Amino acid sequence: MRCYASSVIVNLCRSPLISFLYERGWRQNFSRSGFPGPDEEFRMAQEYFKPAEGGLLVDVSCGSGLFSRKFAKSGTYSEVVALDFSENMLRQCYDFIKADGTISEENLALVRADVSRLPFASGSVDAVHAGAALHCWPAPSNAVSYHAIISEICRVLRSGGVFVGTTFLRYSSSMPAIARPLRQLWQQFMARSNYYIEEEIEDLCMSCGLTNYTKNVQRSFIMFSAQKP
Numbered sequence: 001m002r003c004y005a006s007s008v009i010v011n012l013c014r015s016p017l018i019s020f021l022y023e024r025g026w027r028q029n030f031s032r033s034g035f036p037g038p039d040e041e042f043r044m045a046q047e048y049f050k051p052a053e054g055g056l057l058v059d060v061s062c063g064s065g066l067f068s069r070k071f072a073k074s075g076t077y078s079e080v081v082a083l084d085f086s087e088n089m090l091r092q093c094y095d096f097i098k099a100d101g102t103i104s105e106e107n108l109a110l111v112r113a114d115v116s117r118l119p120f121a122s123g124s125v126d127a128v129h130a131g132a133a134l135h136c137w138p139a140p141s142n143a144v145s146y147h148a149i150i151s152e153i154c155r156v157l158r159s160g161g162v163f164v165g166t167t168f169l170r171y172s173s174s175m176p177a178i179a180r181p182l183r184q185l186w187q188q189f190m191a192r193s194n195y196y197i198e199e200e201i202e203d204l205c206m207s208c209g210l211t212n213y214t215k216n217v218q219r220s221f222i223m224f225s226a227q228k229p
């Protein structure tokens with residue numbers, strides 16, 4: 001079920017139609033689950049990324065580059081890499097950059113790659129951002145593959161580098177225990193079985209060797225950050 005769910009999401013994200021619609025209505029729907037919206041999510045991420053200012057930021061699973069463009073325009077980083085597995089998301093990202101006209105191609109690169117095999121040398125990256133992404137990643141066996149992906153992110157980070165991610169939680173901590181199994185069944189039915197609970201995300205980060213874990217939870221939205229020691 002988990003494998004099926006994640007492959008459906010990955011294939012959806014690779015389609016030209018979803019890539020076109022993503023920033024034209026699809027992403028706005030996330031606010032119904034507690035996502036504060038791109039401007040506020042960007043502001044929150046920038047706070048967590050303070051130790052990485054002036055360095056290389058990789059926006060993994062960037063989609064059509066909603067946050068990559070904001071990071072690049074902020075002038076906070078020496079270079080921003082917008083990375084995604086979907087060629088159509090990257091094509092849409094390129095079109096948005098061209099249409100914007102104010103983003104320098106000097107410090108924003110687009111890269112097609114799988115998050116589980118990042119094309120960067122170990123310890124070469126100052127910041128990794130993964131917005132609304134964890135629940136989309138491939139999962140032949142979730143615990144194993146998520147561990148491999150976050151270990152890969154940890155590998156490319158330099159010592160002191162920061163990882164910031166957002167995703168949908170399976171349920172928020174305020175949901176009564178009695179309602180949680182029903183919520184989980186509903187999410188499996190809706191092919192959303194990659195949704196984690198808060199503690200699982202923290203355990204994953206810690207077990208991959210990251211430290212200083214912090215989080216901000218609003219309903220089913222979580223933004224978490226962790227640092228490479």
Ligand SMILES: C[S@@+](CC[C@H](N)C(=O)[O-])C[C@H]1O[C@@H](n2cnc3c(N)ncnc32)[C@H](O)[C@@H]1O
Nearest residue numbers: 013061062063084085086114115131132136137
């Ligand atoms: C929901 S979008 C998130 C876009 C953007 N970061 C945001 O915050 O709105 C998730 C993205 O993850 C990408 N993705 C899924 N599996 C991936 C993988 N194995 N490697 C890299 N990107 C992947 C999809 O192509 C999609 O663009």
